[in-house]
Amino acid sequence: MAMYMDYRSSADADGTICAEDVISAEGSKLLSKGTVLNQYYIYRLLKFNIKKIWVLKEINKGYDNSEKAAEDILNSATSIIESILKGGGVPDEFKDMLFNIMYYSDPDNFASIVSYVNQIVGNDSYTYDHSLSVAWLSVKIGSLYGFEKERLKDLMQVGLLHDIGKSCVPSNVLNKPDKLSLYEYELVKRHPLLGYHALKPIVSDEIAEAVLYHHEKLNGTGYPFGITEEKIPIFAQIICVADVFEALVAKRPYKSKISPFAALKILRNMALANEVSYKIYDIFETNIMNSYIGTPHPDMPDNIVIGYDREKIEPIYLMDVNSSEEVHQH
Numbered sequence: 645m646a647m648y649m650d651y652r653s654s655a656d657a658d659g660t661i662c663a664e665d666v667i668s669a670e671g672s673k674l675l676s677k678g679t680v681l682n683q684y685y686i687y688r689l690l691k692f693n694i695k696k697i698w699v700l701k702e703i704n705k706g707y708d709n710s711e712k713a714a715e716d717i718l719n720s721a722t723s724i725i726e727s728i729l730k731g732g733g734v735p736d737e738f739k740d741m742l743f744n745i746m747y748y749s750d751p752d753n754f755a756s757i758v759s760y761v762n763q764i765v766g767n768d769s770y771t772y773d774h775s776l777s778v779a780w781l782s783v784k785i786g787s788l789y790g791f792e793k794e795r796l797k798d799l800m801q802v803g804l805l806h807d808i809g810k811s812c813v814p815s816n817v818l819n820k821p822d823k824l825s826l827y828e829y830e831l832v833k834r835h836p837l838l839g840y841h842a843l844k845p846i847v848s849d850e851i852a853e854a855v856l857y858h859h860e861k862l863n864g865t866g867y868p869f870g871i872t873e874e875k876i877p878i879f880a881q882i883i884c885v886a887d888v889f890e891a892l893v894a895k896r897p898y899k900s901k902i903s904p905f906a907a908l909k910i911l912r913n914m915a916l917a918n919e920v921s922y923k924i925y926d927i928f929e930t931n932i933m934n935s936y937i938g939t940p941h942p943d944m945p946d947n948i949v950i951g952y953d954r955e956k957i958e959p960i961y962l963m964d965v966n967s968s969e970e971v972h973q974h
């Protein structure tokens with residue numbers, strides 16, 4: 645089974661088989677598909693600053709059936725979600741997990757989906773990291789929304805693949821620190837359509853359409869079509885909330901990251917303007933705020949969060965930081 649692996653931190657990289665050709669940033673082939681890794685090849689990859697490659701690897705034996713895989717999405721989510729909320733993305737040790745789950749979610753199309761994800765990684769690692777985070781956040785929102793496990797696995801696929809069309813957009817445009825030209829912006833705006841056409845032959849209509857509509861806004865100000873309200877499928881509405889939030893809290897070459905609370909305030913304004921679903925925003929916000937209860941103040945480890953102010957979207961600490969007076973609980 646093809647897996648994306650950091651060969652540098654894997655003790656058993658020696659003897660592993662490359663699943664794809666490994667190409668340098670300059671375009672020359674470093675290793676061919678089927679090559680058995682040895683210390684010489686590993687040295688060569690390091691020299692070209694290639695940190696991860698696709699290898700043939702056993703699927704995690706812990707996932708012996710689809711039900712177990714779906715269960716794992718929910719059970720493993722807490723620490724992963726916490727890292728994403730802080731702008732740290734999916735921790736490295738969990739990055740392969742979705743592929744294991746996806747294998748049981750859609751075994752017939754697994755190889756095609758992996759090769760599409762491979763294209764994202766090859767073009768732009770930020771988009772790949774973003775897609776992993778959006779997949780986890782979307783599943784979290786979907787579970788709060790009340791979806792069954794089977795639908796959560798589909799939603800996970802949408803999260804992972806929603807920006808697949810960006811692999812057709814040059815990475816220097818995607819990560820341009822300056823304002824995009826009109827032409828460049830039009831190019832970026834084509835990615836939902838490109839992704840839809842790439843995926844339509846291999847995934848369900850529901851998954852493909854969620855990819856197509858993930859930048860549409862309820863009030864009709866989105867793209868590519870400017871459709872409104874009920875015409876936008878629920879999967880696309882969930883992905884949109886996860887997408888906006890993750891893009892705000894994560895650091896990118898063209899912007900610094902902001903706090904989850906500041907990101908929630910922006911999201912609330914978007915919900916009030918009927919750009920994103922208020923219902924989805926609401927369950928997401930409540931859950932995020934709850935996840936902060938019991939966590940220490942960043943500068944005062946003895947001071948913990950005991951609640952939150954929904955109006956201000958701010959945590960309430962045991963001791964009021966400004967007055968240094970204790971907040972009494974009854």
Ligand SMILES: [Fe+2]
Nearest residue numbers: 806807858859
């Ligand atoms: Fe997108």
